Amino acid sequence: MELLEFARGPALTFAFTVFIAGLAFRIFSLLLLWRSRDSSAGRPRQRPVAIAALREIVRRMWPETVYKQRMLFTLINGYVFHVGLALCVFLLLPHILFFEDLLGLSWPHLPNNVIYAVSVVTLVSLIAALVMRVANPVQRIISTADDYFSWLVTFLPVLSGLVATSHLGARYETLLALHILSVALLLVWLPFGKLMHAFLVFVTRSQTGAQLNRRGAQL
């Protein structure tokens, strides 16, 4: 109970404080960085900048045909754990109650049993992602500690949540506290590692789309 009180109290407050400070730090430092003026004349633009940016966001959701064969499993697996994570985080009632308490917003939920099933699939999918990273020599070489740690802090909340709801291995309050602490760890790490893509993915894609459009790429 003491651990749970710590997790629900000081640990979450600390994690959210670091998370928000980290987000602000990353976003402001990126937006205010020096951007070299592109002095070249540029090719005839294919589309208006905004359309090109939006188009790039959508276009990169599915690979080009030439890569599809090689990337199909990675792609589908990526979608599975991303969608799984979103369902687990945003459609389990206890989580919605947390968000409602925090932000005052609420929305419909899925039955807990459905979320259990989704979390199992997500867990397996995350393990598959790690196995692929380790098994593929190229991926292994280009992987950094950031990749592995980001995977770990994503994996732990799913695992601890599933274990807590299944009451496996320890008392529920201990498991719940560990689940909340694992979420706190995720929040603390998110702005500083590759998980920041959760906030930057569309920014970078649209930037790339705008640049390619300026250079006249026919996409």
Added chain:
Amino acid sequence: MTEQPKSAAPTLGDVLAERGVSRRSFLKFASCTASIMALPPTAAAAIAEGLARARRQSVIWLSFQECTGCTESITRAGTPSIEDLIFDFISLDYHHTLQNASGRAAEEARMAAMRDNAGEYIVVVDGSVPLKDDGVYSTIAGISNLQMLEETVRDAFAVIAVGSCAAFGGIPGAHPNPTGAVAIGEIVTDKPVINISGCPPIPEAMTGTLAYLLSFGAIPELDHLGRPKAFFGESIHDRCYRRPFYERGMFAGSFDDEGARQGWCLFQLGCKGPVTYNACATLKWNGGLSFPIQSGHGCLGCSEPGFWDFGGFYKPLSTANDDPLKWAAGAAVAGAALGAAGAALARSRRKRALQAAASQVQAETAPAAEEKP
């Protein structure tokens, strides 16, 4: 209440026979006790035999910072039961609420019980002990609760802390704990202390533990908080009849909505059943009639340490018990300032690097220009 030499005291079997309790009823009680304490079926016979031969057990009941709810609970059986007889059977030598004696006579009764049953008597305590300012916030017979407790438990066989105040500090120990209230287990460290928590505890948890002590002369198996596992081994949530609604995601959203009328899960209304270990969902209250969740109110978690400070009775368990965003504005400003400072530093470095490069180019090209005629 009268003092009775143990050798001459009747056994429980004698007392029950005298009161017209049949052997069949007695065996039924023994089986029931064995069952609720999760003992093997063979233990029922051992309990029956042990209790029948047990002699009058001296019990000293100390009441400190408490509300007498625990005494109310143990004495308020709906109908006269064999548990009452167990309670009658013990020699309750000191109890503020129930004893006839008062003042000096009461204290003398306590002293006599301690002297005559040294090493054998059981001390039951309800209420926490104030330690702040030399314990001046609660005194009995001119001495502090701490002094009375230390004096009384010195020759005791075992100590039973009944109620969450005695077991964990309870409401007197809740924030800001103005009297410096502590649990009995924090003071008594050289004797076995059995915690029977709850606000109040379930009567059967108290009488069952007492029956176990009388039958076997030993301490029942305890959990990590010193509570008998038989009563505190499982969470309310795990044994709750509304649990299937939790799994199906069917929750009451308020105390008078359709979900509440249909008897759906009360998690959303702040039920602490998932983290509360007690036998309410199985033994229930008022002779097995009902328990809070059955009556439509979530569990308060009263048998757990610090339940009063556990973030609000009506706040769902999955919410934070503090405001995690209380420093959000400051954090955002600080993060933005750091980010801006970092970007400014990067720009400044870039500018210096460009200037240095330009100077270098200038320096390299200047001599070449001078050499030209």
